[in-house]
Every structure is written in structure tokens, then in C-alpha cells.
Amino acid sequence: MGYFSCNAESAIATCDSYNWELLTKKQGNTTHLTKRPFQIVEFDFSDLHSATNGFSPANFLGKGSHGSVFKAHLHQSKLIAAVKKTKQTQPTTANPADNEVEILSRVYHPRLVNLLGFAIDPNQHKLIVVEYMPNGSLYDLLHGSCKPPGWVKRTRFALQVARAVQFLHSSNPPIIHRDIKSSNILIDSKFNSRISDFGLALRGHVEDVKVKSTPPAGTLGYLDPGYLAPGDLSTKSDVFSFGILMLEIISGRNAIDVNYSPPSVVEWAVPVIKSGNIAGICDPRIGPPEDSEALRLMAVLAARCVRSTSAKRPGMAEVLESLKGVYKRMKTQSHMCISLGRRVGRVVQDSRMVKYEALDESVELVRNARTGSRRNGRVSSAAGVDVRSDVIGDRVERSKSIGTASEIKYLPTDLSNDHMNRRRAGFSMKMPTVRLRKSKSMGILQGRRLVNNNGIGGSQSIGSRKLEESKLLVDLGGNVKGQEAECS
Numbered sequence: 001m002g003y004f005s006c007n008a009e010s011a012i013a014t015c016d017s018y019n020w021e022l023l024t025k026k027q028g029n030t031t032h033l034t035k036r037p038f039q040i041v042e043f044d045f046s047d048l049h050s051a052t053n054g055f056s057p058a059n060f061l062g063k064g065s066h067g068s069v070f071k072a073h074l075h076q077s078k079l080i081a082a083v084k085k086t087k088q089t090q091p092t093t094a095n096p097a098d099n100e101v102e103i104l105s106r107v108y109h110p111r112l113v114n115l116l117g118f119a120i121d122p123n124q125h126k127l128i129v130v131e132y133m134p135n136g137s138l139y140d141l142l143h144g145s146c147k148p149p150g151w152v153k154r155t156r157f158a159l160q161v162a163r164a165v166q167f168l169h170s171s172n173p174p175i176i177h178r179d180i181k182s183s184n185i186l187i188d189s190k191f192n193s194r195i196s197d198f199g200l201a202l203r204g205h206v207e208d209v210k211v212k213s214t215p216p217a218g219t220l221g222y223l224d225p226g227y228l229a230p231g232d233l234s235t236k237s238d239v240f241s242f243g244i245l246m247l248e249i250i251s252g253r254n255a256i257d258v259n260y261s262p263p264s265v266v267e268w269a270v271p272v273i274k275s276g277n278i279a280g281i282c283d284p285r286i287g288p289p290e291d292s293e294a295l296r297l298m299a300v301l302a303a304r305c306v307r308s309t310s311a312k313r314p315g316m317a318e319v320l321e322s323l324k325g326v327y328k329r330m331k332t333q334s335h336m337c338i339s340l341g342r343r344v345g346r347v348v349q350d351s352r353m354v355k356y357e358a359l360d361e362s363v364e365l366v367r368n369a370r371t372g373s374r375r376n377g378r379v380s381s382a383a384g385v386d387v388r389s390d391v392i393g394d395r396v397e398r399s400k401s402i403g404t405a406s407e408i409k410y411l412p413t414d415l416s417n418d419h420m421n422r423r424r425a426g427f428s429m430k431m432p433t434v435r436l437r438k439s440k441s442m443g444i445l446q447g448r449r450l451v452n453n454n455g456i457g458g459s460q461s462i463g464s465r466k467l468e469e470s471k472l473l474v475d476l477g478g479n480v481k482g483q484e485a486e487c488s
């Protein structure tokens with residue numbers, strides 16, 4: 001697989017990913033962007049153990065369906081990394097850690113969370129060491145309680161993910177990620193988005209035995225409805241998931257949110273896009289962008305990506321080119337707003353509003369909370385619409401995807417001290433408040449039965465609840481099929 005086993009000292013020299021940008025800048029050539037600037041290292045387990053303070057809660061970064069992730073300070077903190085400790089899988093099932101190392105050791109790209117190395121623990125389990133992403137996930141940015149990103153940032157995130165997916169699809173043989181979703185898009189120190197979590201990824205041509213024999217897997221809500229058997233897989237399944245991600249980026253809604261009817265973002269957004277009311281799907285917290293054509297292009301692109309017939313979806317190369325155009329338009333519009341603001345007068349900011357105050361009269365150009373870049377204090381986009389709520393009535397906590405049915409918890413509706421609830425008091429509808437955890441990668445569908453909840457392999461039977469989830473997926477597929485977007 002082309003990785004090195006080495007001692008701690010040489011690992012510093014070969015694994016310092018923070019030197020990477022410097023290296024590539026010196027070379028001044030974009031082809032070097034995909035050349036790994038360091039060797040993959042086999043770490044000693046004891047080094048990882050001490051670098052994570054014995055996998056202490058203080059170093060705990062998060063938990064996924066395959067295991068836990070810890071922050072590691074390696075080599076006197078010269079190298080900060082994330083160590084993934086995967087759950088023990090049954091001996092008969094493929095281990096996501098092996099798969100991740102196998103795939104990530106063959107590719108390198110600045111928009112991926114790249115592999116630095118691995119280690120074997122005393123029980124012979126593999127630990128994966130990857131680049132540390134200090135700014136959470138795109139899921140956190142879109143659905144968390146912080147100020148939501150504006151249009152320039154959203155399109156930039158989408159463009160960067162598209163670039164990474166296109167890179168994977170154009171590798172030889174192609175790599176199909178199979179789990180593109182906002183919680184698998186992590187944000188690096190420079191606020192670039194990167195694709196992580198290659199536990200379900202497949203490398204090979206569609207006719208290859210491994211691809212043909214691996215059962216479908218992915219995350220509910222992002223999973224291509226036409227991917228029901230191994231032979232259905234193609235790069236277009238990632239295109240479908242990417243389309244869902246784009247709808248999520250535009251609308252701020254989860255892929256599936258049972259607080260809405262319909263809960264599926266596809267079922268809700270595609271008919272609205274087809275009706276031409278594209279502003280109607282925009283995240284109400286930021287409103288539509290000034291450039292309505294850029295928004296239309298992005299929304300139509302998303303609707304094309306989620307078409308039920310995979311052959312009708314665009315390839316990732318086309319998606320990437322289109323998004324480059326959208327991003328350029330959004331940025332240009334943003335710059336125009338900045339210079340207009342400068343000419344008209346000074347910018348007045350408070351926590352909820354940005355105003356351009358003219359020298360002789362106050363002109364409120366932006367009514368939305370868009371306070372621009374933190375670094376330079378500029379306004380980077382403007383949306384001249386009111387923030388409005390979609391629904392009325394009781395308060396509801398929204399924007400959490402459904403993972404497994406067992407994760408749904410009904411909460412009393414009087415949790416008024418909950419910060420998120422207070423923030424979202426304007427978004428409500430008349431149904432019980434439901435708290436949902438974010439989407440988890442799910443198991444495998446064999447035929448129409450969900451047979452395993454750990455993402456890889458296995459064929460043990462499952463309880464009735466899991467079968468219901470499986471049915472939900474199939475139902476969703478059916479509904480999505482009924483909504484062929486006429487957007488080309």
C-alpha cells in the first residue's frame with residue numbers, strides 16, 4: 001500500500017501536514033496538489049496512547065457509527081492529529097478502519113482529510129491517524145447555534161466538496177465515497193471544507209468484483225434511492241448525496257427532518273424549485289442572495305443531482321464547473337455590495353443587523369444578519385429580505401436528521417431554557433417537539449432488508465424496528481422517484 005513504518009523521530013519529518021501548503025506553494029504548480037508531501041507512517045501504539053492522554057475524555061473529539069475520535073498531540077505538539085479508534089467488528093466482516101487506510105493511502109488531496117498513518121493496538125485493532133480539523137463540521141456550521149454562514153461561504157464550501165468528489169471520481173480506478181453528508185465534511189484551520197470518513201468508500205470500476213459484491217450502504221436521507229443492490233452503484237450515487245448536501249446548504253434544512261412535512265428535503269425542495277419560487281427554499285436565517293440568478297443556477301443544479309434516474313444526473317465534472325460559475329457570481333455580488341457600502345457611507349453593525357449609513361440619510365440595504373468576515377470586518381453579502389419563519393404555532397427544535405428510529409426522543413415542549421429552542425422560537429409547527437440526533441451512517445441493505453447497523457458487511461438478522469427504517473428508505477426512494485425535476 002505504499003506506507004512506511006518508522007520511529008517517532010522520522011515521523012515528525014514525514015508527517016507534518018502543516019508544512020504541506022508551504023511545499024506546494026514553492027512548487028507553484030497545481031499538479032503537485034495531489035502529490036502526498038509526506039509518507040504514511042506506522043505509529044507505535046504507545047506513542048498514540050500517550051499523545052491522546054490514554055484516550056482521555058479531555059481529548060475526545062466525537063463519536064461516529066464506527067467508533068470514537070481523539071485529538072492527539074504528537075511529538076511535543078509539533079503534529080496535531082485526530083486518531084480514530086474503531087469499534088471491534090466481527091471477524092467475518094470487513095473493518096472500516098482497514099478500508100479507510102487502504103483507500104486513503106492511495107490518494108492525497110488538499111480537500112480531503114488525509115491519512116497521516118495508523119497503528120495497531122495490543123488487541124490487533126487498527127487505529128487511523130488523520131489530519132486534525134479544528135473547526136468542526138459543515139453540519140455544525142449549518143445547523144448549530146452560531147451565526148449561519150452567508151452565501152459566499154456556502155457556495156465556497158459546496159465548490160470545495162465538489163472539487164474533492166470530482167478528484168475521487170476521476171482517480172484511476174475511481175473512488176466512490178458512498179457517505180457524502182454534512183457531518184462528514186470537516187472544516188480545517190483555514191475554513192476550507194474537506195471530505196472525511198472513508199470507512200464505506202469503494203475503490204474500483206463498477207464491474208470489479210469487490211464493487212459488485214459489496215452490499216449498499218450509506219446514510220438515510222443522503223442515500224441514492226436507486227442504489228438497492230451492489231450492481232446499482234456508480235459515481236452518480238455520490239452525485240445524488242452531493243445534491244442533497246447542496247439542498248441542505250441552500251435551505252439550512254436537514255436531509256430528513258420529521259418536524260417538517262414532508263420530512264425529506266428532496267420532496268420539499270424540488271417541487272418548490274420546479275415552481276420557480278427558488279427564494280422559497282433559502283435558509284430563512286440569511287434570506288436569498290442578491291444575485292438571484294446565481295441562486296437559481298445552484299438550486300437547479302442541486303435538483304438535477306437528485307434526479308431519481310442516475311443517468312439523468314450530471315457527472316461531478318459538470319457539477320464542479322457549474323459551481324465555479326455560481327461561486328464567482330456570489331463573490332462578485334458580494335464585492336459590489338462592499339464597494340457600494342463604502343461609497344454610500346459607513347457600515348454600522350450590531351449583533352442582528354448590518355446597515356450602510358449614508359452621510360446624509362440612513363439607507364438600510366441589508367436587513368439580514370450578515371456581518372461579514374470576522375478578520376477584515378467587511379460585509380461580504382447582502383440579502384434585502386426579511387428573515388421570516390416558515391410556520392407558526394408552538395416552538396419546535398428542528399434541523400436534526402434522523403439516523404435510526406431508536407434515536408428519536410420526544411421532549412416536553414416546555415424546555416424553554418434550552419438555548420437552541422429559544423434561538424429557534426420563530427420556527428415552529430403544530431406537532432410534538434422531537435429531538436433528533438444527526439444522521440449516522442447506516443448499515444447495509446441486502447435486497448430490501450437492513451441487515452447491519454455498523455456500515456460494513458454482516459448478514460445477521462435484525463429487529464422489527466430496523467426493518468421499519470429500511471422501509472422508510474424504500475418509501476423515500478419511491479417518493480423521490482415520483483419527483484423527476486425538469487431542470488436541465
Ligand SMILES: Nc1ncnc2c1ncn2[C@@H]1O[C@H](COP(=O)(O)OP(=O)(O)OP(=O)(O)O)[C@@H](O)[C@H]1O
Nearest residue numbers: 061062063064065066069082131132133197440441
Ligand atoms: N479529523 C478530524 N478532526 C477533528 N474532528 C474529527 C475528525 N474526524 C472526526 N472528527 C469528529 O469526530 C466525530 C466522529 O467522526 P466519525 O467520522 O467517526 O463519525 P461521523 O461522520 O460523525 O458519523 P458516522 O460514522 O455515522 O458517519 C465527528 O463528529 C467529528 O466532529
